[in-house]
Amino acid sequence: MAPSVSYSMTVRLEVPAGGTAVSQITTVVESSGGSVTALDVTASGHERLRMDVTIAASSTAHADEIVDKLRAIDGVALGKVSDRTFLMHLGGKIEMSSKHPIRNRDDLSMVYTPGVARVCTQIAEHPEDARRLTIKRNSIAVVTDGSAVLGLGNIGPEASLPVMEGKAALFKRFAGIDAWPLCLDTQDTDAIVEIVKAIAPGFAGINLEDISAPRCFEIEARLREALDIPVFHDDQHGTAIVVLSALYNALRVVDKRIEDIRVVMSGAGAAGTAILKLLLEAGVKHAVVADIHGVVHSGRDDVAAAEEGSPMRWVADHTNPEGRTGTLKDAVVGADVFIGVSAPNVLDGSDVAKMAEGAIVFALANPDPEVDPAAARETASVVATGRSDFPNQINNVLVFPGVFRGLLDAQSHTVDDAMMLAAARALADVVGQDELNPNYIVPSVFNEKVSGAVADAVRQAAQDEAAQAAARAGADGPGEA
Secondary structure (H helix, E strand, O other): OOOEEEEEEEEEEEEEOOOOHHHHHHHHHHHOOOEEEEEEEEEEOOOEEEEEEEEEEOOHHHHHHHHHHHHOOOOOEEEEEEEHHHHHHOOOOOOOOOOOOOOOHHHHHHHOOOOHHHHHHHHHHOHHHHHHHOHHHHEEEEEEOOOOEOOOEOOHHHHHHHHHHHHHHHHHHHHOOEEEEEEOOOOOHHHHHHHHHHHHHHOOEEEEOOOOOOHHHHHHHHHHHHOOOOEEEHHHHHHHHHHHHHHHHHHHHHOOOOOOOEEEEEOOOHHHHHHHHHHHHHOOOEEEEEEOOEEOOOOOHHHHHOOOOOHHHHHHHHOOOOOOOOOHHHHHOOOOEEEEOOOOOOOOHHHHHOOOOOOEEEEOOOOOOOOOHHHHHOOOOEEEEOOOOOOOEOOHHHOHHHHHHHHHHOOOOOOOHHHHHHHHHHHHHHOOOOOOEOOEOOOOOOOOHHHHHHHHHHHHHHHHHHHHHHHHHHHOOOOOO
8 A cells, every 4th residue: 555644653763964864764664665755853952953854655564664663773763753644643633612712701691691691591492593503504423333334334432432533523623513422321222212212402503414324314314303403314314415426527527417317335234325315316217236245226136125115125115226136346347427326346347347328436435445446447538446555535524514504594494305415516606618628627625715605505496495395384274264
């Protein structure tokens, strides 16, 4: 693997002021497969130099190997070795700060007692004022049970907290939203639902995160039914929105229509099912899904045995109109689009070569995609991955900040397909026709237009939905006497 900033370290060294020690350091790092990204002299004398060398490695073991080789250089004294990623996480990555200084007794009396009692009374008499007079207006809860964290699996609530902190930091950076990590020490579905219902009054939205399937489906459905604030499972819907957005632009590149294409998906878990549902809502008519047991179809024994209404039965009932059977490799022959949210290396370059002309490949498993991107690019017209070291990264941060910004600004009570379709279209439109090419179908996460465009689209869709709901309520009301 190539060196990555994720395995970046700063090594403090003392070396002779003259001679070749500095060039030896660079040579040792680069010959070991690392990369020197910075070299700073922090102290200098007639005899010795003290320097901090920042190095990118490809893994923890690789970093240790480089340090051992630096230690062996004659005349070099090794000092402190700092893992830059761990340093960034020391003490956590987020904090709460007051919006108003508390400088004197008057400030204290208004921020806290006795003045705050008047505000409490106002909200008790008019609960809708909580959005206006408290942090609720701009706050969401990022809720996890730690059961499906990144590619790490079921690591529990404490170990999931760094991810949730990162999520909260991204909400603030890209949408100005105050997000609060809540890591629950239970994986009981009923308990999670009841806990989130109990804490919901303090928030204007709930972002469910890293909860394993199939429990995540039930948890989200029950919370959406019970709460009057939007509930959004980012692993499902954030991924689905970015995938659909990327597909819109990929189809522009290859000049195909969404209603004409045949899509093959690998993976029928939370992300795969959500992607499938949104693609169907967007107009895809021919989709086939495969999992570890092969193509999903109603005649497959495990599908037939699944409970009515289960995710697997839903997939079987809404896909594969041609009744295809066999393996994933069989299914991709002649397909226009492959979308993978499953496992590494389930396809190879020869499989991609058998797809239709103008093939689109989204291999999103991380860190190792379903097919080697370089091999896929030999015959596919457009290739996207979930990785940052290849073009066209499918990254949820492109949408979840803007989606919630739009929902909060609209004071929406829910999030639905119309809002997600609007988000996908808005994200796609950030890439102008003069910018669009096979290596640029999604904008950078640092493109300043992204969050605002998504937020505006979601806000408008939410307001339209609210207006339609009000009209329906009026039409259903009692007639004139």
